[in-house]
Amino acid sequence: MSRRAIHNIPSDIGPTLGRLRVQTKKWSQKDLAAQLRVDQSRISRIESGEAPPTPAEIKAFLETLESLAASSYLAYLQKDWRILERPPLSNPDIEAIWRAEQKLQRLEVFERDRNPPAPVRAELAMHRESLEQAGTYLTRTDHELAFLGQAGVGKTTSLGVVAGLVQENPTLSLDKRLLLETGKGRITLCEVRIVSGDEWGIRIEPTPEPEIYRLVGELCAGACGDTRSPATIEEKGVPRELDRALRNMAGLPRSVKKLDGKSVINDPLIDLQRNFKTPEELASEFASRLKLWKRTKKEVWCPKGERDTQQWLRDTFARVNKGQCEDMSLPTRIDVVVPHGLLNQDTFVLTLIDTRGIDETSVRPDLRARIDNPRTLSILCSEFKAAPDASIKQLLQHLMDTGADRAIADRVALLVLPQHGDARGVTDDSGQPVENDSDGYEIKRDQVINALKLFGATGIRVLMFNSLSDSPEDFAAELIALIKRLRERQIERIDTLSKAVDQLIRNYEERAAQLVRASVNKELHSFLSNHESLPQARQQAHDFLLGQLDRAHARTVWATTRRQGGWYNLDVYYCLGAGTASETRRRSERFFLGIDAVVTTMLANEDLAAAHPFLNEVLLNIQAWKETFLETVQRSGAENFRPALQAETQLWAAAESRWGQGLGYRDDVVNLFRSWFLDPQHEGLHKALEKRVKASWREEVIDRMRAICTDEVQAATKKHA
Ligand SMILES: Nc1nc2c(ncn2[C@@H]2O[C@H](COP(=O)(O)OP(=O)(O)OP(=O)(O)O)[C@@H](O)[C@H]2O)c(=O)[nH]1
Ligand SMILES: [Mg+2]
Numbered sequence: 001m002s003r004r005a006i007h008n009i010p011s012d013i014g015p016t017l018g019r020l021r022v023q024t025k026k027w028s029q030k031d032l033a034a035q036l037r038v039d040q041s042r043i044s045r046i047e048s049g050e051a052p053p054t055p056a057e058i059k060a061f062l063e064t065l066e067s068l069a070a071s072s073y074l075a076y077l078q079k080d081w082r083i084l085e086r087p088p089l090s091n092p093d094i095e096a097i098w099r100a101e102q103k104l105q106r107l108e109v110f111e112r113d114r115n116p117p118a119p120v121r122a123e124l125a126m127h128r129e130s131l132e133q134a135g136t137y138l139t140r141t142d143h144e145l146a147f148l149g150q151a152g153v154g155k156t157t158s159l160g161v162v163a164g165l166v167q168e169n170p171t172l173s174l175d176k177r178l179l180l181e182t183g184k185g186r187i188t189l190c191e192v193r194i195v196s197g198d199e200w201g202i203r204i205e206p207t208p209e210p211e212i213y214r215l216v217g218e219l220c221a222g223a224c225g226d227t228r229s230p231a232t233i234e235e236k237g238v239p240r241e242l243d244r245a246l247r248n249m250a251g252l253p254r255s256v257k258k259l260d261g262k263s264v265i266n267d268p269l270i271d272l273q274r275n276f277k278t279p280e281e282l283a284s285e286f287a288s289r290l291k292l293w294k295r296t297k298k299e300v301w302c303p304k305g306e307r308d309t310q311q312w313l314r315d316t317f318a319r320v321n322k323g324q325c326e327d328m329s330l331p332t333r334i335d336v337v338v339p340h341g342l343l344n345q346d347t348f349v350l351t352l353i354d355t356r357g358i359d360e361t362s363v364r365p366d367l368r369a370r371i372d373n374p375r376t377l378s379i380l381c382s383e384f385k386a387a388p389d390a391s392i393k394q395l396l397q398h399l400m401d402t403g404a405d406r407a408i409a410d411r412v413a414l415l416v417l418p419q420h421g422d423a424r425g426v427t428d429d430s431g432q433p434v435e436n437d438s439d440g441y442e443i444k445r446d447q448v449i450n451a452l453k454l455f456g457a458t459g460i461r462v463l464m465f466n467s468l469s470d471s472p473e474d475f476a477a478e479l480i481a482l483i484k485r486l487r488e489r490q491i492e493r494i495d496t497l498s499k500a501v502d503q504l505i506r507n508y509e510e511r512a513a514q515l516v517r518a519s520v521n522k523e524l525h526s527f528l529s530n531h532e533s534l535p536q537a538r539q540q541a542h543d544f545l546l547g548q549l550d551r552a553h554a555r556t557v558w559a560t561t562r563r564q565g566g567w568y569n570l571d572v573y574y575c576l577g578a579g580t581a582s583e584t585r586r587r588s589e590r591f592f593l594g595i596d597a598v599v600t601t602m603l604a605n606e607d608l609a610a611a612h613p614f615l616n617e618v619l620l621n622i623q624a625w626k627e628t629f630l631e632t633v634q635r636s637g638a639e640n641f642r643p644a645l646q647a648e649t650q651l652w653a654a655a656e657s658r659w660g661q662g663l664g665y666r667d668d669v670v671n672l673f674r675s676w677f678l679d680p681q682h683e684g685l686h687k688a689l690e691k692r693v694k695a696s697w698r699e700e701v702i703d704r705m706r707a708i709c710t711d712e713v714q715a716a717t718k719k720h721a
Helices: 013-025 029-036 040-047 055-065 068-078 094-114 118-139 155-162 209-223 240-249 268-273 279-290 309-321 365-372 390-401 405-411 437-454 472-507 511-531 541-551 554-561 572-603 606-647 649-657 665-678 680-709 712-720
Strands: 142-149 191-196 201-206 255-259 262-266 299-301 331-338 349-354 376-383 412-417 461-464
Touching: 013 029, 013 040, 013 055, 013 068, 029 040, 029 055, 055 068, 094 118, 094 472, 118 472, 118 606, 118 680, 142 155, 142 365, 142 390, 142 472, 155 349, 155 412, 155 472, 201 309, 209 240, 209 268, 209 279, 209 554, 240 279, 268 279, 309 331, 365 376, 365 390, 365 405, 376 390, 376 405, 376 472, 390 405, 390 572, 405 412, 405 472, 405 606, 412 437, 437 461, 461 472, 472 511, 472 606, 511 572, 511 606, 511 680, 541 572, 541 606, 541 665, 554 649, 554 665, 572 606, 572 680, 606 680, 649 665, 665 680
Parallel strands: 142 349, 142 376, 191 331, 376 412, 412 461
Antiparallel strands: 191 349, 201 299, 201 331, 255 262
């Protein structure tokens, strides 16, 4: 009989015991009561949750059931989680999390009993922080899978098919069977999240009203054939998917009609415009037709008794995505709730995210936010022939420039989306066409991996999926394997950390090991003394922004000036942050490459074996410090100029009103911004940013490094000095 104590009885203990009784022995409550020699009413009250059982009762209950399930549950209850939160028994990585907990407890006891000196404490703190992070990461089971990529490549189709959001009717084309709206590109209106819930439904997050009015202004300026716009601007107005939704909301949708046997577009907005003198007047009419005050509904649920729930979802989603629901506003996010698990499993709580297609630039804060989220698997979608296509290359390049290399290696996968005949069209080196799809896939995969290597992106998994002919179950299994791989990284972390902790404790009093550690510290310390300061900057934060402004469509530049810099396709502050981060990455490169070389050399030296677990940890931690450092710097770059720029009403007004005054709009805006940044009045802002960058360098990298490699002798000398 187990004598170990039971800790923190979970709140669902009663029903769990009841379930185990039925599952393992198929006993009635009466049978069990007889076995335990207690009243049946006691069992009934415990199982219903009415009376909390005592630890002794729980033990007797589970031991009487004599089964593996009951004894593992008892073992689970007997584990004493003191530092990490106890995960539910269903967590797939509970064993690894428990190992992290045990190491954390060991560290705590060691620190309390031995009271080690400051440098050892710093190392302990480093391990503790990493163990806690990995343990907490694994305790949660929610993950996101985000599909990103150019408009029209097939993001919604592949996501819909893998999520099982397809009607079974082989006579219809895939577009007509999918429950999410798809088409020939620029269809998905905004971010769409697929989540599981109790019933079929759709929730929306409405776009703020001022933003809707700005979009209307732009749509009307474009639709009017705004004669004040420069002739070179080929594309005007708002993105097509938003344009369509707004027109439907205002009851002004375009249609095709026949005139003398020819198809012509009937645009009621053009007819309406004849009654108004300026685009502003037209916009005001358009805005009032939206009747935003009536659009207050944020969710719709499938009516009870609905026979064809899938058809209901398909119709409702299409209406929401096109702005055809009278009582709903323009969504900025749509949640689709489905009453089943996702990707044929129930271990993880998944959210599948479909995003609005990349149409102009991949330098977008919303895409970056996905990639930076450690719980998200970002799936970069590319069409087959051009894979990896230009948008993906631009995104990867941007991520690498700003220091997100670890995120790329860990959390990004490339999804190539072949369509009819694409795979068979591949030829081998002798020019022979392949015999089957899977040979075509392999040749393409090889080409893609090589193309990625060319600009330094290695370790990215490349998946292929043809929504029409490949197995969605296999594709789902591949995605789940990638989620498991994300988690596997954390398990490996716990195991290497455990070794480092054991080594630290074992070596603590060993003279020889201490000497090894001292020589390692000396090496690290001497590197640090020579590389402590960050080299001069060559580029300024705004250089990157000016480049982006110069490259964007004129209408995009105009849209961003109308929003004080905050347009999703050209976010001025995000660009300032990215410019700062990429220049800082360049400035710190020598340090990071150098320290990597120093540590790797010591790792190859067998005389230093006693310090190898520590050095492995140093290597991993430096990566993490670098990432945090560059993220902090990116935020500083974005925030440093924000208050001053947002207050510059004159600058924005000048940039906005320059629109419609002939050629050279974009050049003029670039010049306006260049002058603003170079104005001696703003020198203080540049200096402040440099100060913040240097402070982060010290805090996030140098001080952390110094804390773990300064021995007492050195620390003491420093103090004296
Ligand atoms: N034959 C075939 N057609 C596909 C496949 N995947 C997508 N398509 C078609 O490609 C078109 C575009 O697909 P979508 O899923 O709407 O593309 P998207 O990337 O979501 O586009 P946006 O929402 O505009 O960014 C649709 O007509 C799809 O039916 C496929 O595997 N095979
Ligand atoms: Mg789509």
